[in-house]
Amino acid sequence: MTYLLHLVTLIAIYSTLSISLGLLVGQAGLFSLAQASFFAVGAYAVALNRADTATLFWTTISLGATLSALSSLLVSLPSGKFRGDYFVLVTFSFQIITFDLLNNLSDYTKGSLGVTNIPPANIFGWTISGVLGNALISVVLAVMAFFVVQRLVTSPFGRVLRSIREDEMVATATAHNVMAFKICAIAIAASLSAVAGATYAHYFTYVDPTTFKISQSILVLAMVIIGGAESRIGPIAGAALLVLLPEAVRFLGLSDAAAGHIQQIFYGALIAALMILRPQGLFGRYGFS
Amino acid sequence: MLRVHNLRKTFGSVVALDHVSISFPSRGCFAVIGPNGSGKTTLLNVLTGFVRADAGRCTYRNINLNRLLPHKIARKGIARTFQEVRLVRHVSCLDNLLLARRAELGKTVFRAIFSFTAENERAGKFEASTLLHSVGLGEKASELAGELSYGEQKLLSLLCVQIARPEVALFDEPFSGLHPMMIAIVEEQLKKLSDGGCLVGFIEHDMGAVSRLADHVIVMSNGKVLAEGATGPTLSRSDVLEAYIG
DSSP: OHHHHHHHHHHHHHHHHHHHHHIIIIIIOOOOSOHHHHHHHHHHHHHHOOSOTTOOHHHHHHHHHHHHHHHTHHHHGGGGTOOTHHHHHHHHHHHHHHHHHHHHOHHHHOGGGOBOOOOOEEETTEEEOSHHHHHHHHHHHHHHHHHHHHHHHHSHHHHHHHHHHHOHHHHHHTTOOHHHHHHHHHHHHHHHHHHHHHHHHHHHSOBOGGGGSHHHHHHHHHHHHHHOTTSSSHHHHHHHHHHHHHHHHHTTTOOHHHHHHHHHHHHHHHHHHHHHHOTTOSSOOOOOO | OEEEEEEEEEETTEEEEEEEEEEOOSSSEEEEEOSTTSSHHHHHHHHTTSSOOSEEEEEETTEEGGGSOHHHHHHTTEEEOOSSOOOOTTSBHHHHHHHHOGGGTTOOHHHHHHSOOHHHHHHHHHHHHHHHHHTTOGGGTTSBGGGSOHHHHHHHHHHHHHHTOOSEEEEESTTTTOOHHHHHHHHHHHHHHHHTTOEEEEEOSOHHHHHHHOSEEEEEETTEEEEEEEHHHHHTOHHHHHHHHO
């Protein structure tokens, strides 16, 4: 049961991340490789906030989300000039720099040793230390992220993002400030990723920079693409699939060393097969060309 | 109203606009004609802010348009279409119209997220579908814009301008590549816009459409204004005929 709840927690945390990236990729056509950085900002905001261990969960989570939204300006402000592949490069650079900062600013982040003994979440005096409580809170936050993004997608805001995805000139000619919409979408996605980070830090009570490497950003992007970037449940399905698939390999009775390689083969084969058979993802309609 | 003064624009060694000064009529319908490469589209692009002029001024209601970004010019009530059809191809025709609707026009991020009500959406959908029905595209409201025929896409881009209820509407070759039946529909829509008090301007090579629709014509050649005035007399000028027919 504990193992199942652990999987539920992981799926919920990754779903929050992929839902946030789904807003960027599926709606605005902005391929970001920096989502793990914003995930890190949320996680480290919780990990390093030791002023008062009883600090409310909502305070630290809001702090992480705000810091993340602010740091996203470093990615979104150049997005006016850098479009398409160049935007991916900007987010890639941001991801590399964030990882290096986490690793090297040891005085603040404890560097590669990581931050240990992160207190469990405290919600209105209720300390969530068990696996059930963490599963619950991460699911609640994933559901909230889902509804926030759905509200955005179905609002005029979503309509403008979709026009930006396909033709920025159409969005401009219909009197929309493309830059402002991009900045806002990137900031919202960064905040939601930070929320996932905060939940992660509280659950694992330990964070170190290796969790927030470029491979993590690629994993989240793969979840979004495999599930179907534009669809509602695509990012969640992608998150569930890519969390459960490596876990399934455990039950094949392979040695640890072989299991790791088999996981990578599965993962690569799945992406290759989908790109050939369903480029729009499992549940998506919009195929990226 | 809408004026350009001493406008100059070069692309490398090519002079697209060479000290162009025009006072556009305040209402009605005008056409900009001229051979390919005479600077017509550049003029439209400069007027709508998509291309920056090297020198000169564009003004609308005494506001200097040169300093405004294209989306801000659109907010002033100047709408346009492009020579190649530009639509949000992977969304429905209805959504394309809702994006361009006047109530949505220039919606700020904050308003786009928070001032969004079901009634407003319903009103928008009603307005958009009425417009689609009026040109016989009613059945295609939920189809993806990219799946329409070329002519229908062109018509939809015109409707996107119409639903924005602009004060000035500029069209880049609205009739090119269209079937005569579709030309008649487009003409009717442009006339409707103009009759509603909007200043309609269009770039065109089809002299028949120009004669039927425009009451004022601007002839361009090599980046300069060759002739300007009432359609009939201007089109029969010998220098205009020479520049056009050669």
